[in-house]
Amino acid sequence: MADVKKIATRESYGNALVELGAANPDVVVLDADLAAATKTGVFKKAYPDRHIDCGIAECNMVGIAAGLATMGKIPFVSSFAMFAAGRAFEQVRNSVGYPHLNVKIGATHAGITVGEDGASHQCNEDIALMRTIPGMVVMCPADDIEAKAAVKAAAEHEGPVYMRFGRAACPVINDNPDYKFEIGKGTVVKEGTDLTIVATGVCVGSALEAAEMLAADGVNAEVINICTIKPLDKDLILASAKKTGKVVTAEEHSVIGGLGSAVCDVLCEEYPVPVKKIGMQDMFGESGSAAALLEKYKLDGKGVYEQIKDFLK
C-alpha cells in the first residue's frame, strides 16, 4: 500500500473543527497546552476567540467544557487520550457523563502509535474507560475521511462523545464516492465468507492488508470497520458472524475492555462463535517508531495476518 495517501487522524480532527467553526458559532475548542500536537492550532488561528487554552490542567478543562455546554456551547475538549480519558476520567464521568452534557472529547495520540514518547503516553485503555460511561458515544475513526465525518457527526449529536485519534499518519481507505458515515453504523470494507475481521482505527488498514495475504492462502476474509464502538453495530457483526462462523477483532488498544471485549459482549450473549482478540495483550508499550511498534506488537498487516493464521490452525 506504498502509494496510498497517508494522513494522521489528529490532522483530520483539526481540519474538521475549522469547517465546523465556520458553520456553527457555538463550537468552541479547548486545549490543555497541546494545541500544536492535537492539531487544533488551525482552529485557534481561524477563531482565536473560540479557542480556549486551559493550560496544563485537563481535569479543570473537562469541567469548564461541562459549564460551557450548559450555556449552549458545543465544546470540543482536546488532549492526548492518556489525559483526556485517563487523567480526567472521573471529571468526564461525573461532570459530563452523569448530567449527559453536550461535550465532545477529541482524544489524540491514542494507542502505541504515539511512538517515541513511550508507554507513559501510549493510552491503550481509553476505549475501555469511556465505554463504561452511560450515554457516552465512543468513536475511533480509521482514516482521514472517517475522522472528519465523525467530528461533524459528533457536533450534530446531542450528548457526550469521545473520539479517538492517532498521532501517526495512516492510509486513507474510505476514499470512495459512496462513503457515508453514521454514528453507530459499521461498514463492510471487504466482503468474505471464511472469517470476519472486526477492526477499528489504524487496525482497519492492517486488517485489509491481512485479508489480502489471507486471500493468497485461499482464505476469504470479511473485513468490518467499526468506527463507533459504542453504540456498537450489533446487527452487522452478528450477520457476519452467522455467515463466517469465526471472528477476529483488531485494535490498537488493550484486549481488555476495548473493541474485542465489546464484540465478545454481543457474540457471547447472542451468537457464540470462536473469537481471537488482537490488540495489546495486557501489557504496556515502549518507545520506538510507530511502524516499529505496530510490527513488534503484531498490529500491522503482517502481524494481524500471522495471528489469524495461528487462530485458524
Add this chain to the structure above:
Amino acid sequence: MNNLELKKIANEVRKGIVTAVHSAKAGHPGGSLSAADIYTYLYFEEMNIDPANPDKEDRDRFVLSKGHTAPGLYSTLAQRGFFPVEDLKTLRKLGSYLQGHPCMQHIPGVDMSSGSLGQGISAAVGMALGAKLDGTDVRVYTLLGDGEIQEGQVWEASMFAGHRNLDNLVVIVDNNGLQIDGAIEDVCSPYPIDKKFEAFNFHVINVDAHDFDAIRAAFKEARETKGMPTAIIAHSTKGKGVSFMEGQAAWHGTAPNDEQYAVAMADLEKISEELNKEGQA
C-alpha cells in the same frame, strides 16, 4: 427584603434541612446549616432567577460545588417556590427526584450536577466563560466547602478564572472549619484561604456568614468588582441553629434520630419565636 425577613426565611430553610435529613435517615446537615444564610441571600436577594421558569436563559447560575450539602440547596429552592417544601421529605429515597447529591437533569433550579468535590467550581468557571463569550450579564455563583479546597482541581479552576479576569464569577467558601476527619487545620490545613485566592488574582472578601448586613455588603462589593473574580470567604459555624450540632464535625454527615430531631426542631422553633417577637417590637 430586610434582614428580619431574610433571617426568617433562613430559619425555615434550616427547618427544611433538618426535616429532610431526618426523613432520609442520612445526609449532611452540618454544612447545609452553616451555609443556610448564604443560600437564602443568593436565592431571595442576589440572583436573577425565576422559580416559574427555572431554565430561563438569562438567569444567574449557581453551582453547589460542595454537593453533599444538597439539603441546604433543596430546602432553599423549595422555600423559593421551585418545588413543594413537602417534597423535602423524599430526599434520598428511591424514586425521588431529590437525589443525594444535586442532579441537574431532574431537579428544578439545579444548574449543575455535582457531588464529587472540586468539580463544581470548574463547571461554574465554564459557565462564567460562556457568559463572557456571549457578552451577556449572567453572573455565576459557586459554593465550596473549606475542606473541598484541598482538591487540586479547585486551584486549577481558580488559576483559570483569575487569568481570564472572570468578574462575573463569585466563589464562596463556606469556612466552617470542620471536615469529616476533624478540624481542617488538623487534617490538611488550607489556610490562609484568603491569601491563596488573592494569589490567584481574585478580589477577596472575608465575611461573617451569619450576618446579613455583611453578606449583603460582600455581594454588592463582588458585583462592583471589575476585571477579576471575587472570592467570598464566609466564616461560618457548622450546624448553625441547632444547639447540639453547632461546631461538631460529627454532624457533617449524620442524620438526627427522632429524639434529636425533636430537639433540633424545638431549637429552630425557638428562633422563629424570637424573630417573630423582633418583628413585633
